[in-house]
Amino acid sequence: MSTYLVEGGFPLKGSVAVHGAKNSVLPILAAALLAPGECVIHNCPDLSDVEASLAILRHLGCSARREGTSVIVDASAPTRWDVPDRLMREMRSSVIFLGAVLGRMGRASLCAPGGCELGPRPIDLHLAAIRALGGTITEESGGMLCQGALHGADIVLSLPSVGATENAMLAAVCAKGTTTITNAAREPEIVDLQNFLLTLGARVRGAGSSVITIEGGAPLHGGSYTVMADRIVACTYLAAAAAAGGEVEVTGVDWRTLSTVTAVLTEAGCAVRSQPGVISLRRDKPLKGVRPIRTAPYPGFPTDAQAPVMAALCRGSGCTVFVENMFESRYRHVDELIRMGADIRVEGRVAVVYGVPRLHGAQVRSSDLRGGAALVVAALGAEGESRIEDLHHIDRGYQCLEGDLAALGARIRRVAEDRKT
Incomplete structure (x- = not known):
């Protein structure tokens, strides 16, 4: 098991490049199976x-290997159809x-x-x-069998x-005829998936709008593609600078994909x-509360940014809803933030954050990906040392978070611990 040790109170300064987007690369890797x-x-x-x-790709019979920051997938002859x-x-x-x-x-x-029960x-x-699209689905014993010849449809x-839009796009590329997806997700990652599919020879248009059209059955081939930068990682670094102070x-x-977040930090x-290609943030005075923040589908305020921004706004004056x-x-990160001295009240889907003059270091535990990142943000702006456990959640979406933050002047290090029972 690994733990972050974070000594707060040190302003951040410098420049950091944002790695590829988790929420883009996962559907893109799935799409590579089609070519x-x-x-x-x-x-x-x-x-x-x-x-x-x-x-998963290797299990399905594909070749998949990493070379530096690139991944090469060869899906010439997949042999399996089960995961x-x-x-899973x-x-x-x-x-x-x-x-x-x-x-x-x-x-x-x-x-x-994720081991969830089928049903609602x-x-x-x-x-x-x-x-x-014409697929038949049989559900039994916690699993599902999908089969059938796919055809174009109005969905x-x-x-x-986001996930349903992506799955529909991937299946429709192989269906006979034209598929239209109405009320599609508009996230930038959907546009990235469309651009990758175009690279493979698919005929897809409309991503970024609420209507996506796919002309299925086009012959596909391999190709080379560069994944977009991760806007939520960028948001986390901006929130970290807001919490710790400094200029990053x-x-x-x-920047257009994060305009709702930067507007909140400006306020x-x-x-x-x-x-x-660049967003810079300077914070040299105490933060203050802002107007209510409501998460919403893109282009609204992203739900993945909620926890890191909340962590930054725990310190300062005023109240934020x-x-x-x-x-x-x-809101599973809220109890851990309270352990660090935050004043937050939760009722259902509403959390009210009352700014406090200071947070203090504490031993806390990451319960999910963005909540874990929020604890790091809070620890950077707190007094004293914090211990953040269960880093496997953070590792799902951040590549060497501690290295990037340390390069900006943060006092953070990762230590391995043996837990004895």
Whole structure:
């Protein structure tokens, strides 16, 4: 097991490049299964979720290897159409392989993603999209078998689900005829997936809008593609600078994808400057509360940014209300922030943050990916030393977080610990 030791109270200064986006590369890796050839994916972050995706591809009979910041996938001759329980449990978003496996192999056998029970669940929209395309789904013993010849269809999503949009796109690329996805998610990562599919020879248009059209059945081939920068990692570094003070610039990210976050940080008292490929933030005075922050589908305030921004706003003056509209259990970091001296009241989907003059170091535990990042942000602005445990959550979405922050002047180090029972 690994732990972060963070000594707070040291301003951050410098420039940091943002690695490739986790939420882009995972569906792109699934899409690589569709191409009967070699795909070279550049700017591919070294994350545990990426390794889990590569393990799934290898199990399916593909060649997958890493060379520096690039990953090479050869899906010339996949041999399997099942993803076993042990691999599905490795990452929550493993269901993204459903559309790709079904589209390429004609059938797919997967267990419930993340070990969740089937029944009322977040993947209902995924399954509805597959059924609309002509797939039949049999559910039994915690798993599902999908099969059938796919055909173009009009898919109307009841919610603009990112995962359901991606799965529908991947399956529709292999379907005969034209598919239209209405009320599609508009996130930049959807655009990135479309651009990768275009590189492979697919005919897809409309990503970034609420209507995506796919002309299925186009012959696909391998190709080379560079993944977009991770806007949530960029947000985390900006929130860290807001919490600790100092001046930081993040490079490689499109500032337009983070405009709702930078607007909040500006309102809180930070000086933010955006230009193509660069966002810089300076914080040299205490933060203050801002108007209510409501998470929403893109282009609204991203739910993944909620926890790191909340951590930064724990210190300072005034009050900030957060309304979490995307997920029910997205405040698991709050109790840990309270251990550090934060004053936060939660009622259902609403969290009220009352700014305090200071936070203090504490021993805390990461319970999820973005919540773990929030604890690091809070620790950088706290007095004394914090111990942050269960880093495997953070490793799912951040490549060497401690290295990037240390390069900015943070006092943070990772230590390995043996836990004895």
